[in-house]
Amino acid sequence: MAQPDLQHRILEMKQALLDRGVSLTPRREKLLEVLIASDNHPSASEIHEGVRRYYPGTSLATIYNTIELLKETGQVLEIEFSGAANRYDGRIPDSHPHLICLECERVDDLQLPEDDGSLGEIAKATGYQIVRRRTDYYGICPECQIKQGGAAPSKGGDSTSDL
Numbered sequence: 001m002a003q004p005d006l007q008h009r010i011l012e013m014k015q016a017l018l019d020r021g022v023s024l025t026p027r028r029e030k031l032l033e034v035l036i037a038s039d040n041h042p043s044a045s046e047i048h049e050g051v052r053r054y055y056p057g058t059s060l061a062t063i064y065n066t067i068e069l070l071k072e073t074g075q076v077l078e079i080e081f082s083g084a085a086n087r088y089d090g091r092i093p094d095s096h097p098h099l100i101c102l103e104c105e106r107v108d109d110l111q112l113p114e115d116d117g118s119l120g121e122i123a124k125a126t127g128y129q130i131v132r133r134r135t136d137y138y139g140i141c142p143e144c145q146i147k148q149g150g151a152a153p154s155k156g157g158d159s160t161s162d163l
C-alpha cells in the first residue's frame with residue numbers, strides 16, 4: 001500500500017460529493033482537509049474541533065452528516081469501536097487492517113505486502129468467496145511502551161542494539 005497522494009484524495013472526495021449532488025460548502029471543504037490532514041484516523045469530534053477552528057459555528061451534526069455522505073460514496077472508511085468513538089480513514093478508503101493502541105487509542109495502518117495471499121488461502125479453506133476483510137490488531141504502541149517504562153521495541157527485528 002503506497003502512501004496515498006493526499007491532494008488527489010481531497011479532489012476525489014470533492015468529485016464524489018459533487019457527483020451525488022452535494023453542494024461543497026466551505027465547511028464541508030474544510031472537513032475534507034481536516035480529515036485528510038490527520039495521520040491518526042480522527043474521530044468525528046476531532047474533525048469537529050478542527051473545522052470549528054475555522055468555522056466556530058459548525059455543529060457536530062453537520063460533521064456526522066458529511067461523514068455519512070462520504071461513507072455512502074465509498075470515500076471514507078469507518079473503523080468501528082463498541083466502547084469508544086468510531087474513527088475515520090479518508091486517506092485509504094478501501095478496507096485494510098489497523099493497529100490499535102489500547103493505551104492512547106492511536107490507530108495505525110498496517111502495511112501488508114502486495115502479494116499477500118491469505119485471502120486466497122481463506123477462500124480455499126472455507127469455500128467462501130471473499131469480498132472484503134476486516135482485521136484489526138490491538139496492542140500497546142511503541143510510544144506508550146516507553147511511557148510505561150519499558151524499552152521501545154526496535155522495528156525490523158533488530159533486537160540486539162544497545163541503547
Ligand SMILES: [Zn+2]
Pocket residue numbers: 101102103104105106140141142143144
Ligand atoms: Zn499508544
Ligand SMILES: [Zn+2]
Pocket residue numbers: 041089092096098108109
Ligand atoms: Zn487506515
